[in-house]
Structures are given as structure tokens and as C-alpha cells.
Amino acid sequence: MGLMMERMSKEDKETMMDSMMEKFFADITPEEKEKMMAEMMPKMMEGMNMMDMMPKMMTGMMSGCCGEGSGEMQGMMGKMMQGGSGQDMPEMMFKMMPNCIEMMLPAIDVEKRGEAAAAILSAVVEKGSAGMTDEQRKSFRQTLDEALNPKT
Numbered sequence: 543m544g545l546m547m548e549r550m551s552k553e554d555k556e557t558m559m560d561s562m563m564e565k566f567f568a569d570i571t572p573e574e575k576e577k578m579m580a581e582m583m584p585k586m587m588e589g590m591n592m593m594d595m596m597p598k599m600m601t602g603m604m605s606g607c608c609g610e611g612s613g614e615m616q617g618m619m620g621k622m623m624q625g626g627s628g629q630d631m632p633e634m635m636f637k638m639m640p641n642c643i644e645m646m647l648p649a650i651d652v653e654k655r656g657e658a659a660a661a662i663l664s665a666v667v668e669k670g671s672a673g674m675t676d677e678q679r680k681s682f683r684q685t686l687d688e689a690l691n692p693k694t
């Protein structure tokens with residue numbers, strides 16, 4: 543098997559992997575997939591810099607559900623996690639995002655944090671209020687204002 547893999551091109555390996563993944567995960571329950579991922583992730587992430595990898599992964603996953611980019615990561619995640627629909631992805635990301643920000647923001651240089659936070663807040667304000675009535679938008683912004691300016 544090792545010799546065969548050495549002779550294969552990257553494209554052939556990716557094609558083979560896609561085919562194998564589909565067949566492999568066909569009869570595995572979501573619980574089994576979760577357990578498998580928990581066991582495999584540390585091995586897969588060995589030697590990788592998570593500070594570089596995480597933003598790329600998040601962008602890749604979100605690009606597929608927001609109509610931008612190729613969405614390859616979302617497609618791969620969808621195949622691996624076929625216990626839920628593709629529409630579960632935004633909700634899952636929404637739940638993960640505060641924790642990601644909480645973990646990643648302190649790791650950003652102090653001089654760059656304001657810029658990073660402003661970009662995040664701009665996206666929240668712009669995309670979060672999309673499709674809202676004036677009254678809903680006012681309430682939304684009031685909620686954000688309360689979060690940014692807590693009363694002591």
C-alpha cells in the first residue's frame with residue numbers, strides 16, 4: 543500500500559480519498575464520527591500552527607455557506623458530518639464564533655487588536671442587521687450598544 547501511495551499524484555490521492563471517505567462514512571453514526579474525529583484530530587494537527595490554520599479553516603467553511611469562494615472545506619465537512627443538514631453550519635459557526643474570538647483575540651498583537659475587533663464588529667453590524675425593518679435594526683443596534691457600553 544505504501545509503495546502504491548508513493549507513486550500516486552496529489553490529484554489521484556485526493557480523488558481516491560473523496561471516494562473512500564464517501565464509502566467509509568456511509569454507515570457510521572454521527573456519534574461514531576464525533577468519537578473518531580476526537581481521536582484523529584490530535585494526530586492530524588501534529589506539527590501544524592493552529593494560529594495560522596484556524597482562520598483559514600474558518601474562512602473556508604464559511605465561504606461555502608455565504609456564497610463566496612469554492613466552499614471546498616464546507617463540502618468536506620458536510621461529507622464528514624452528514625448527520626445534519628448544510629444549514630446547520632451557520633448555526634454551529636454562530637455558536638463557535640464567540641469562543642474563537644475569546645481564544646484568538648488575546649493572541650493578536652495589542653497594536654492590531656483594535657483593527658481586528660473593528661472588522662468583526664463591522665461584519666456583525668452590517669450582516670446582522672441585513673433584512674431587518676427599521677424597528678428591528680434599532681433594537682439590534684441598541685442590544686449591541688448595551689454590550690459595548692455596559693452600565694456599571
